[in-house]
Amino acid sequence: MSAKNEKEFVKEVTPREVDFSQWYLDIVLKAEMMDYAPVKGCMAIRPYGYAIWENIQRLLDRRIKETGHENAYFPLFIPEGLLQKEADHVEGFAPEVALVTQGGGEKLSERLVVRPTSEAIICNMYSRWIQSWRDLPLLVNQWCNVVRWEKNTRPFLRTTEFLWQEGHTVHETEEEAEEETLKMLAVYREFVQSELAVPVITGLKTESEKFAGALRTYTIEALMADGRALQAGTSHNLGQHFARVFDIQFLDRSGELKYAWQTSWGVSTRLIGAIIMVHGDDRGLKLPPRVAPVQVVVVPIITKKQRETVLQKCAETGERLSPPVRVKLDLREEYSPGWKFNEWEMKGVPLRLEIGPRDIEKGGVTAVRRDTGEKLFLPQEDLPARVDSLLAEIQDNLFKLADRFRRDNTHRPSSYEEFTSLLEEKRGLILANWCGEESCEDGVKNKTRATIRCMPFAEDAENGNMEAGPCIYCGREKGTPVYFARAY
């Protein structure tokens, strides 16, 4: 295909190299994932975008239940006084809460916060449900919406209202809570990598970056194609902070009254933004088959003489593949095949099957991979098996490409000068030693706009050496390696 044609096909999308932000916005709108709603920072998630979310829910919900959790639902409204109980928590969330002051035409005696997260209301309920060690562990998850009045919004990445899941668990001991926190972090990591094909690094957040009210926050961080990092999920060990202020106490095995240990963890519709920014290209989305609403699109090549034969073969092919494959037959006759090719590429459908007179004559279908653009001929006999293995290959390839990109864009500077020039010229993840002082973290942030994304676990040391050394900022000799990056 000529360069000119290549350009023509994507004229509706700003190339990534020109303006990555604009590219992202073009994609989410033109692939019909969302549309702007008439409230600032709010969006309608359109069926095609929501179908991805439903797949995320289905695949993650299964894992959450397999690890022993049950789903429940708690109120959208939280009495203002409840949110204010935990000092750090209220300090963290107060600036971004929406308040309901009126109901039923009358001023409320106590204002209601629209949940920015549900620790307060859930802990309030938990204090009534827990009396004995026999009530523990309490393992509950909730799928819901939350509202945070953000100043700067971006579709899927940071919206005023968003959808997520939040797990809230209660345990007898600190060790159990820590184990749960790490277990769910591992679930997230496995889920995001194997289903979304998004490689992540895991680690501990710094004190300044941790969840408001938590003892410790662990995170999975992904690297976007523009070299910026995205926090893709977090798991918090809440310690006894909330138990103390919400009075979650239980009689332990020796008859002693103890405060419980808690965790909370969540991922949101932000994951959809990650999929877009990790895999997409100038022609549009590239969806990992495991979460793609449409895994295979069948495009008939209709000609005057062969119309019925072709349509029949398409229907037949669809029936052979679905289920289990999510197949879409695009039988619209008002669009040319070429137009459809471009549209489904924009929408990121992993595999396209073209069926025309020539394919029928040769006894198969033409297949085109979205990830590589590769064109293949698949004989009818082993079509289901070939489609199945191609989808698996595409899933695998998307992960490999993203993982290679992440590795290629992880740097290990040996001086502060190299550190700053890497941030200016290449971005990406920068593994550098840090002494642990907040003043150095702030210093780097103020000068370079890069933040510490996480303090990685030692076993994740696949990107060069994890040896301790002088702090990249102050030069003191006690720094340990942490990941810096500019983040969304």
Add this chain to the structure above:
RNA sequence: CGGGGCGUAGCGCAGCUUGGCAGCGCGCUUGGUUCGGGACCAAGAGGCCGCGGGUUCAAAUCCCGCCGCUCCGACCA
């Protein structure tokens, strides 16, 4: 929240400087011919010019305020 840009048909835009019939391309509707990488012909439909106020005989156009989107910062799960 501060600074810049933008807001005119579903989408992309022109018109605004210098006030005077609301325009173009794509898309949409209907009919027909087509269909292997965004087909073609013909006939149509579609407007609170973001919202509110002001100036004027007259406002998309000038002035003031507000809202929204966006970029750069600040703030932040």
